[in-house]
Amino acid sequence: MNKLSRKLFWRLSLLVCFVFVLSFLVNEYFLPKYMLYQKKMNLAALTGEMLQKDAAALVLDKNRLEQEYQVTIVSLDFNAAAGGNANVNAFNDAVRTQLNKEGITLAKFWITADSLDKLSRHEPVYKIYDQGKLETSYLVTLLNIGQTVFLVGDFVAHSEKSLQAVNRFNLYIAVGALLLTIGLSWLIARQIVRPLTAMQKTAEAISNLDFQTSDVRTGDEIELLSRSIDEMSLKLKEAREELQRQNDNLQTFISDISHELKTPIALIKAYSSGIRDGMDDGTFLGVIHKQADEMAGLVDRLLELARMKNDPNRPEAFDFQLLFGKVAAKYAIEIRRNRLAFEVETPEGGFSRVWSDSQKVETVLDNFMSNAVKYTADGRIKASFEERGGRLTFSVRNGTDGLLPEDIDNLWQPFYVRERSRNKRLSGTGLGLSIASTLLQKLGVPFSAVAQEEEIVFTFSLPLVSSEIQSDKKTLPPE
Template structure:
């Protein structure tokens, strides 16, 4: 038997033992007293009825009262000769079917009757294994005897307790079988859940089919849900690690190339080969490494520093963000087309400097990846919010999930050519800023175009 089965058995056995012991104690020490109390109460009630009934009415109702209360009622003339009185009462009881070996009204009892006080006596009939409970009453010049037999319960109670002991022993056997069945029904699904948990610990995300219709099934559903979420999180973590490894490789290359050039040009200067441009090359490469480090630090900084939310003109900020890129856009044949809906709210709420970083990243991405001459920028009035969109033609798309673009270390192309691809940090910076603002944002790829968008609330002050 399993540990749970043994635990259930011993608990059931202890419960049965306690019930049996308490029952035996009650039967032995309290039941006889209770039975005698019940008899005394019934006789007291009958005595009250007899005391308030006249001789004629008592004679008429005598048999009815005897049947109702299970008692014997006899009466005789009250006399002071105790021997004759006791003998007369004993013959009357014998005539009524009550044979007593011990029955005697003493002098003290007779005195109480003469004073109109009731007398109560219990006569033990040892051979008959009973007692006879009697109430003596005086009714005018007569003595009324009301009696009821009280069985000695010791032998009966012993038989009852013995029978209960056998019942308890049988109950123990039933408890053993019941505990085994209950434990079996509980342990089996728990063993399945245990194996499932061990599999999850080994990163083998399995599901357990448990149908018990109780809390164990709810637990199994919870573990299955946890397994699904852990599997999803583990897959996302592995994918993130792969991208991180690629990012580290790219960053290593980005640093390695300028470092190698700086070292080579420094050696050329030392060997006297400088034609006047070596220091410029070293300075430019150092600036590239510094810019890369700055973006890495910016991503970490944006996740923790406080944002200053204030009202500003979004259209004015957009024009400022576009201005530095117009010359570069003309050189590659790209036009920025801004379509702005009229709005009665010229300002929006946000951190102006951080939103400037967002616009700068979106605009610079269009110059890197646009496959067409037009970059369309839209400003849409949505009542409570200003909705910004920027879209451009896309040269190729391998049906990846567009939301991957928001994740760190993810670049649209695998090429390390800085003219074509970034480090995968720009859109991560954008996402961090927009999430800090609580601004809805998204990316969609459809009909050969890629579109980024976000919304900011209007200033209602």
């Protein structure tokens, strides 16, 4: 028996013992008085009814009153008791005779002269006679109504032996209740304690970072609690996996940024040593300046990435095609220089006003175009617009020499580059797509990168603004 079962057993046992002791004390000290009180109240009610009638009516109504109140009623002429002790004896004999006719024989019964005096004054007389070995008492009320004495009597059983029997029976009940308590504790251990034990083991496993679940099916609040613990375990597991992923990304980020800074630092050290040793041919300072600029540019991109995560959105209505044309114009020289085929596909008569933060969208487009220009494998780049479901979907695609699944998953990570597909002359830091994904997440718009045969397609969509809305209004577009 576990701790909870023992606790339930002892508490239920103490409750049974308390109820038994309380019942014993009540029976011993209060039950006899209560029974006598009930008898007196019954006789008082009968007396009140009898005093409202005359003697003749009471004689006729005697049988009904006896049955209704469960008493014995006898009557006799009061004049037989008038005038001294000899008449007292005669009155008592007359009363006994009437009681004997009713089948009542009393061991102890005597009506005194004082009682007769009260009757002569029409005052009621109340007496109780202990019958000794008969273990009963006889409760008597005497009334003088119209010179007819009515005796109302009722037996009151002595309760000692009855109480002993009741208390003995209660003792048997208490013993049986204790045995029942043991059985109930065992059942509770099976129906309640076992699920709690399973939940406790699950909680211990969670505290040891072993995110388990417990299949508890009780159909009550315990099952609801178990489900809450299971949900907590799953969410903690997901949070830990996400934290581990972020830690891995951080380690990769630190490794990558160290690698990116290592080369320019090494060059700066080498060329500065050459200047110190008098080996400068006039180009060393230029190389040092160029490497310093590259490191400064890298730091600026990193600061930009950190800033964008906290920069609030400033949505407005703007023409997406015009914005894209502005971005694409910056790469016209690079496209011509590298003899790239650049194609833009737009829907005929389409309306391209969207609602978003134009500065963030411009940065996203700039990074997508930069990525496409640097890494296209077949010299082709294609941008397209499509209106669908109240949104404008933009995609840019370029040729690739084949992507692995892990390449797609890592494209959005900082400093991730695929060296075999990179144009060395145009290669960058690998931060562009990471900045783009950070901004798109900040804007709350859907985006994706999908490999299709020998191409990779970057896509995102923005909510359209209806043609009736003027460009200078800051009204949210319909969803």
